[in-house]
Amino acid sequence: MENPKINICLAGVTGWVGRALYNEINVSDDLNLISAVSRKQAGKHISDLFNSDGTGIMIDKSVPDALEKKCDVLIDYTSPLIVKENVLLAISRKVNVVIGTSGLSDSDFEEINDAAVKNRVGVLAAGNFSITAVLLQHFAQIAVKYVPNWEIFDYATEHKPDAPSGTTRELATRLANIQKPTIHYPIDETIGDKSSRGATVGGMQLHSVRLPGFNFSFEIIFGLHNERLSIRHDSGNGAEPYVNGTLLAVRKVSSFIGLKRGLDTILNI
Numbered sequence: 001m002e003n004p005k006i007n008i009c010l011a012g013v014t015g016w017v018g019r020a021l022y023n024e025i026n027v028s029d030d031l032n033l034i035s036a037v038s039r040k041q042a043g044k045h046i047s048d049l050f051n052s053d054g055t056g057i058m059i060d061k062s063v064p065d066a067l068e069k070k071c072d073v074l075i076d077y078t079s080p081l082i083v084k085e086n087v088l089l090a091i092s093r094k095v096n097v098v099i100g101t102s103g104l105s106d107s108d109f110e111e112i113n114d115a116a117v118k119n120r121v122g123v124l125a126a127g128n129f130s131i132t133a134v135l136l137q138h139f140a141q142i143a144v145k146y147v148p149n150w151e152i153f154d155y156a157t158e159h160k161p162d163a164p165s166g167t168t169r170e171l172a173t174r175l176a177n178i179q180k181p182t183i184h185y186p187i188d189e190t191i192g193d194k195s196s197r198g199a200t201v202g203g204m205q206l207h208s209v210r211l212p213g214f215n216f217s218f219e220i221i222f223g224l225h226n227e228r229l230s231i232r233h234d235s236g237n238g239a240e241p242y243v244n245g246t247l248l249a250v251r252k253v254s255s256f257i258g259l260k261r262g263l264d265t266i267l268n269i
């Protein structure tokens with residue numbers, strides 16, 4: 001017997017990533033878009049809006065409205081201002097969730113995990129769903145075992161509202177579970193403005209640059225006496241790198257209970 005399709009609610013369908021996800025879901029055999037969310041385009045038929053074949057569903061203005069239609073997985077690529085609310089609502093309605101949106105803190109993730117376990121659904125959140133970004137995470141996790149000194153940087157457009165990025169927060173949390181860096185001059189004793197040493201997450205320093213000319217890049221710099229190692233990832237202008245990882249997560253998220261963080265948790269790296 002054929003496997004049933006996975007029914008999806010896509011929040012943020014008109015966004016940079018959401019639109020690329022819509023295109024791929026629309027041509028896939030095993031995924032079925034049930035509902036989609038955008039405040040500005042609410043009430044329009046999605047296929048008219050994107051001039052595409054396929055689903056004639058009408059866009060909803062909010063996740064609560066969209067979840068009135070029964071689905072298996074909510075994909076959230078919206079805004080740091082609304083993501084937590086969306087995710088907790090979906091979990092309370094026994095819907096699995098894939099979180100692309102940035103801005104959630106470690107304590108938010110604890111709350112999300114508790115709710116997911118209680119409601120027996122799966123949640124997969126990744127600060128970065130691109131496979132080459134996942135490789136950076138992997139290489140950094142090896143490097144911290146050998147080099148005790150590092151700091152992390154992210155570079156994004158001038159419009160990115162949240163800092164540090166979801167990608168670098170996630171990296172810091174992972175590295176902190178393995179090893180914390182040696183901070184040679186205590187941050188609290190910095191002479192001048194302490195904030196110029198960046199944000200401390202998981203015992204390490206994170207620095208965020210927001211300027212026109214960047215799309216999204218992140219970098220970890222390791223230092224030893226008379227040598228440095230930089231590992232850097234640069235995203236291009238298209239959202240394709242995030243699509244495959246996100247849809248892989250959609251296909252796997254109902255196979256476990258609770259929160260998993262990072263695409264590597266469902267890859268064989």
Ligand SMILES: NC(=O)c1ccc[n+]([C@@H]2O[C@H](COP(=O)([O-])OP(=O)(O)OC[C@H]3O[C@@H](n4cnc5c(N)ncnc54)[C@H](OP(=O)(O)O)[C@@H]3O)[C@@H](O)[C@H]2O)c1
Nearest residue numbers: 012014015016017038039040078079100101102127128129
């Ligand atoms: N994990 C990853 O790999 C990854 C990759 C890229 C981006 N991101 C993150 O994903 C998020 C979205 O990025 P993007 O570049 O696609 O953003 P974007 O282009 O600004 O799109 C945001 C989408 O969400 C909708 N939206 C925003 N606020 C909303 C609200 N309060 N309620 C309902 N819908 C809302 C927008 O439509 P309306 O304005 O019409 O509501 C739009 O469809 C960001 O947090 C970004 O940092 C993560």
